[in-house]
Amino acid sequence: xxILETLQESWALQPALRHDMVHWRWFEPAFQxxxxxxxxxxxxxxxxxxxxxxRAFFDWVHExxxxxxxxxxxxxxxxxxxxxxxxxxxxxxxxxxxxRAVLLTLQYDGAHxxxxxxxxxxxxxxxxxxxxxxxxAQTFTPDASLPQYWDSFLENAAQEPATAVxxxxxxxxxxxxxxxxxxxxxxxxxxxxxxxxxx
Amino acid sequence: xxxQTPVExxxxxxxxxASPQQPALTAVELAxxxxxxxxxxxxxHGAHWLVDDxxxxxxxxxxxxxxxxxxxxxxxxxxxxxxxxxxxxxTMQYRAASKAMADEPYRALDFExxxxxxxxxxxxxxxxxxxxxxxxxxxxxHALALGPDPGPGWLVRQLAxxxxxWQLQADHDGSATLGVPTAATDQQxxxxxxxxxxxxxxxxxxxxxxRDASMLPWTxxxxxxxxxxxxxxxxxxxxxxxxxxxxxxxxxxxxxxCLHMGWQIAGAxxxxxxxxxxxxxxxxxxxxxxxxxxxxxxx
Numbered sequence: 001x002x003i004l005e006t007l008q009e010s011w012a013l014q015p016a017l018r019h020d021m022v023h024w025r026w027f028e029p030a031f032q033x034x035x036x037x038x039x040x041x042x043x044x045x046x047x048x049x050x051x052x053x054x055r056a057f058f059d060w061v062h063e064x065x066x067x068x069x070x071x072x073x074x075x076x077x078x079x080x081x082x083x084x085x086x087x088x089x090x091x092x093x094x095x096x097x098x099x100r101a102v103l104l105t106l107q108y109d110g111a112h113x114x115x116x117x118x119x120x121x122x123x124x125x126x127x128x129x130x131x132x133x134x135x136x137a138q139t140f141t142p143d144a145s146l147p148q149y150w151d152s153f154l155e156n157a158a159q160e161p162a163t164a165v166x167x168x169x170x171x172x173x174x175x176x177x178x179x180x181x182x183x184x185x186x187x188x189x190x191x192x193x194x195x196x197x198x199x
Numbered sequence: 200x201x202x203q204t205p206v207e208x209x210x211x212x213x214x215x216x217a218s219p220q221q222p223a224l225t226a227v228e229l230a231x232x233x234x235x236x237x238x239x240x241x242x243x244h245g246a247h248w249l250v251d252d253x254x255x256x257x258x259x260x261x262x263x264x265x266x267x268x269x270x271x272x273x274x275x276x277x278x279x280x281x282x283x284x285x286x287x288x289x290t291m292q293y294r295a296a297s298k299a300m301a302d303e304p305y306r307a308l309d310f311e312x313x314x315x316x317x318x319x320x321x322x323x324x325x326x327x328x329x330x331x332x333x334x335x336x337x338x339x340x341h342a343l344a345l346g347p348d349p350g351p352g353w354l355v356r357q358l359a360x361x362x363x364x365w366q367l368q369a370d371h372d373g374s375a376t377l378g379v380p381t382a383a384t385d386q387q388x389x390x391x392x393x394x395x396x397x398x399x400x401x402x403x404x405x406x407x408x409x410r411d412a413s414m415l416p417w418t419x420x421x422x423x424x425x426x427x428x429x430x431x432x433x434x435x436x437x438x439x440x441x442x443x444x445x446x447x448x449x450x451x452x453x454x455x456x457c458l459h460m461g462w463q464i465a466g467a468x469x470x471x472x473x474x475x476x477x478x479x480x481x482x483x484x485x486x487x488x489x490x491x492x493x494x495x496x497x498x
Contacts, residue, residue: 024464024498025451054467061497 002118002142004037004126011130018079018131022061028053031123035104038122042114047105056093056103060086067184073197076137077189080172083128084165085182090120091161117154124168143171219368221361225328229358237354237412305337308455312444315395319367332361338437338458339408345436345462346429352412359408366402393492396442397484400491403434404476431476432469436461442491443498460498468494 011017011030020026032048039046064082071078093103094116104116129139149170157164166176180186185194304310318331336357343353409430440461444452451457465472468490475486 022497024460050463051466054463058464058467058494058497062493065493 001041002122002125003129004034004041004122007034007037008126008130008133008139011127012133014134017134021127021131022064024054024057027057030127034123034126035119038114038119039106041122042118043109044106044113044119045109046107046116046119049101049103049105052093052096052101052103056089059092060089063089063182070184070190074189074193076132076135077174077187077193078184079131079135080128080169080174081165081184081187081190083124083131084168086127087120087124087157087164087168088161088182090124091117091157091164094120095158095161115154117157121153121168125171128168128172140172143173146171219365221328221365225326225361226358229332229356229361233354233356233358236357302333302337305333308337308341308458310454312441312452312454312457314444314446315392315399315441318441319364319395319399328361328364331364332357335363335403335437335441336360336408338440338454339403339433341455341458342433342436342440342462343409345458346433353409354412356408356410359406360403362406363399363402363408366406367398370398370402389492389496390488392442393488393495394484396438396491396495397487399442400434400438400487401484403438404431409433428469428473431473432462432465435469435472436465438491439464439494439498442495464494464498 007030014020021030028050031053035046035048060082063085067081070081090103096102102116104119106113106116106119125142132139149167153164153167157167162181163178165181166178169176175188177183177186177188184190312334318334321327321330323329336355339355339360343355436458438461440454440457443457443460471490472487475490478486
């Protein structure tokens with residue numbers, strides 16, 4: 001339900017995905033395509049606020065760039081980490097301080113439908129799976145206990161977007177770093193890889 | 200006490216090479232063009248005022264019975280006279296636009312942008328600033344229309360846009376390599392390009408190409424749109440639109456798409472660009488260039 005398989009496959013086939021994803025000309029249409037597909041799956045229609053998305057994108061790539069040096073340490077974990085940072089910035093754009101425009105505006109066709117948080121998470125999980133495939137790794141199976149903490153995830157990420165990094169790790173079966181979620185060098189895989197490199 | 204008398208040097212000192220300057224003829228031509236545009240703008244507004252305000256008021260004065268009264272024909276007569284005036288003016292404006300200025304692609308924003316270097320070093324010896332002044336004039340006009348509130352009739356002065364070109368040349372001390380990439384590596388080229396964008400934004404801000412049409416051109420007081428955040432966004436979006444075009448990105452150089460993208464990014468990063476501009480001293484251009492480099496790297 002959360003992973004958009006068609007997009008995942010087409011993105012995974014793009015050899016320059018890791019490079020392209022931090023470019024606005026790739027990211028914007030990819031985002032639009034993903035949230036539209038996710039919205040159709042969740043019985044909602046969605047409007048994307050272009051400028052809010054643009055701000056979230058550049059804030060995200062700024063953070064990615066500032067920790068870019070860690071990519072060589074553990075390239076696969078770095079992909080998980082930057083997907084987490086993306087989720088964080090998209091949540092921050094969706095649940096901003098009062099009187100600011102929001103990223104997604106949803107219109108419900110029926111009584112039930114997905115939330116903005118589920119659409120954003122769907123996009124990021126799909127992108128992360130594609131990044132793994134493109135790096136030669138297998139896709140992961142989302143944490144089976146996810147339904148038990150799904151509501152908690154959405155609520156916490158809306159209030160404190162940095163927790164989205166931790167929840168994404170948990171969904172992907174990695175150990176979350178609740179104290180310093182946005183410091184990529186503190187991630188267990190990164191720390192282990194750094195220790196191994198110094199030996 | 201011996202006093203040293205000043206020695207008079209009769210030898211002619213070598214004069215330094217002159218900084219590139221806006222040719223007087225170009226300045227006159229563009230001033231006239233701007234003047235005609237301002238006249239056209241004011242005539243159009245005047246004609247609308249005639250139709251919307253003066254005509255109905257005149258009809259009411261002549262015939263207080265009103266439009267539902269018996270002498271309705273008089274109202275129709277005044278109304279049609281006013282509308283006729285407007286129609287004549289609009290026809291004249293259309294003819295002037297289509298005959299005197301072959302700028303339809305620019306007017307419709309239906310053209311391909313070139314990389315920034317092509318505008319800065321156009322290679323046209325007769326009119327080196329011509330292409331720059333024309334394209335940037337129209338981009339600024341279109342960028343002004345992208346805002347949610349187009350403002351109280353802002354006019355773009357092509358003469359000031361042209362001045363920005365010459366200021367850019369003078370800043371670079373007349374170097375023949377301005378706009379021509381001389382850097383060896385991609386990173387150096389990126390930095391050089393970012394510096395050029397930063398200088399261009401500075402030049403456009405300094406020459407104030409947009410003015411409030413309700414103010415007389417020679418008055419300096421009143422509301423100056425150049426100082427507003429909205430104007431920074433307009434100029435920034437234009438620089439980003441052109442700055443985003445590289446020789447390798449020819450398939451993404453449609454002016455309308457680039458300007459729309461520039462507008463979005465300018466809005467999203469306006470705080471960062473404002474901060475860079477606000478930094479004092481010689482760091483100004485460095486901080487601005489850094490921000491341009493970051494943004495352009497991720498377009």
